Amino acid sequence: MLKRSHFIALGLVALLTLILLNLPSRTSARLKSAISGLFLPMFGLAGATQKVSGHAGDAVVPKKVLLAENNALQDENEQLRVQLTRATEIGRENERLRQLLGWQQHTQWKLKLANVVTRDPANWWRTIEVDLGSRDGLRENLPVLSPDGNLIGRISSVSLTRSQIVLLGDPNCKVSGLVQDDARDMGIVAAGGPFDGSFITMSYLSSSANVKSGQNVVTSGMGDIFPKGIPIGQIVDSRQVEFGLYTEARIKLAANLSSLEEVWVMFP
Amino acid sequence: MNPYQSLLILVTAYLLVFLESSFQGVRHLLGAQVNLLPALMVYASLSTGLFTIILLAGLGGLWVDSLSANPLGVTMLPLFVVGLLIYRRRNLILRDQLFAQIVLGLVASAIVPVGALLLVLSCGQKPLLGLGTTWQFVVTVIGGGIATPLLFKLFGFFDDSLSYRRTSESSFRPDREIRRGRS
Numbered sequence: 164m165l166k167r168s169h170f171i172a173l174g175l176v177a178l179l180t181l182i183l184l185n186l187p188s189r190t191s192a193r194l195k196s197a198i199s200g201l202f203l204p205m206f207g208l209a210g211a212t213q214k215v216s217g218h219a220g221d222a223v224v225p226k227k228v229l230l231a232e233n234n235a236l237q238d239e240n241e242q243l244r245v246q247l248t249r250a251t252e253i254g255r256e257n258e259r260l261r262q263l264l265g266w267q268q269h270t271q272w273k274l275k276l277a278n279v280v281t282r283d284p285a286n287w288w289r290t291i292e293v294d295l296g297s298r299d300g301l302r303e304n305l306p307v308l309s310p311d312g313n314l315i316g317r318i319s320s321v322s323l324t325r326s327q328i329v330l331l332g333d334p335n336c337k338v339s340g341l342v343q344d345d346a347r348d349m350g351i352v353a354a355g356g357p358f359d360g361s362f363i364t365m366s367y368l369s370s371s372a373n374v375k376s377g378q379n380v381v382t383s384g385m386g387d388i389f390p391k392g393i394p395i396g397q398i399v400d401s402r403q404v405e406f407g408l409y410t411e412a413r414i415k416l417a418a419n420l421s422s423l424e425e426v427w428v429m430f431p
Numbered sequence: 432m433n434p435y436q437s438l439l440i441l442v443t444a445y446l447l448v449f450l451e452s453s454f455q456g457v458r459h460l461l462g463a464q465v466n467l468l469p470a471l472m473v474y475a476s477l478s479t480g481l482f483t484i485i486l487l488a489g490l491g492g493l494w495v496d497s498l499s500a501n502p503l504g505v506t507m508l509p510l511f512v513v514g515l516l517i518y519r520r521r522n523l524i525l526r527d528q529l530f531a532q533i534v535l536g537l538v539a540s541a542i543v544p545v546g547a548l549l550l551v552l553s554c555g556q557k558p559l560l561g562l563g564t565t566w567q568f569v570v571t572v573i574g575g576g577i578a579t580p581l582l583f584k585l586f587g588f589f590d591d592s593l594s595y596r597r598t599s600e601s602s603f604r605p606d607r608e609i610r611r612g613r614s
Binding site for chain 2 (some may be wrong): 176179182195209283285319333334335356421
């Protein structure tokens, strides 16, 4: 039998849980942000430690290695400059042609670099937090890319100094995807399995879709969140589901979600 | 009970939550993150009072949920229920036995995520569940089971460092001294 004091304690905790679970989402988000703010000193400390160890690591790299790396980067820089000049010219031409045809102009997207500070401690969510918030201009539903430009997810909530990003593979992150084949098949990229984060599922491809292993999947631009053409991954295999009603494909993500340290946030 | 013990438990909870969200070694290696708060709750419920259990469940639960996509408050109730169940039976539990510590750690680490997950589902959320969840559950439970005796050792060390040393009792009793010679 429970003692009276145990009953009271259990009742109090249950009541507090009920109150917290029934708070309006805005209030709950603010409260969460305030509580997680208690960890800011620890994140600051961890960041500083990482920086110091990084500097210490830089100091012991031999000059020969640095010079070789510098030469390689200069070569790459020159090649990229040439490519950029060509791309800018093609972009201008594209804009002119769009104007002539009366098509809508493309929105110019800007990028902002953010550092990953935490990962969801619960195994049933796939989210990360970054060190930029509403004071840096971030808002909900902005697309987020890996450092090499592949899609990793979208911003799900924003506080003053930090933002939560829901990653591809989480049930709350669904993206309209386009297979880069002749038929330009479209489907919904949704959650994968809970164990291996590098594979996700693309559902609702038409039953006649002839998707093959190795084909690239990019964002389709539908849904007003993700701009068109951001790489998502490559098709691994496909199968007919729901008695042949539609095709489902397994996708290997282009970005490695388990080793993210920095991410790009896209601004319109 | 050492007056610093409650504070030490809460500071440890804070550090454990920070470590769980910042360091991903176990997740990279085994595909699941270990939750160490149930193991800490086992220690707290066997060593401290009800007030500390309430504080640990309340603050620890809120800290975990604030860094997670969980609705705020879902971890608090399962943590407290585990703490209360152990606290009620603590006179019957051999707290210094390694086997008892491991079993309690395993059970607590099994109850807390299941309870939290049920609350998440009852809130209408759709968490990432599948066959792999079973493996993640096994990793969490075994991790908690291993961590519990380690936490007992750690707090035992703190307890020895922060409290007065026990005086070694001598078997000599003056009232039982055999006095020789003539009186």
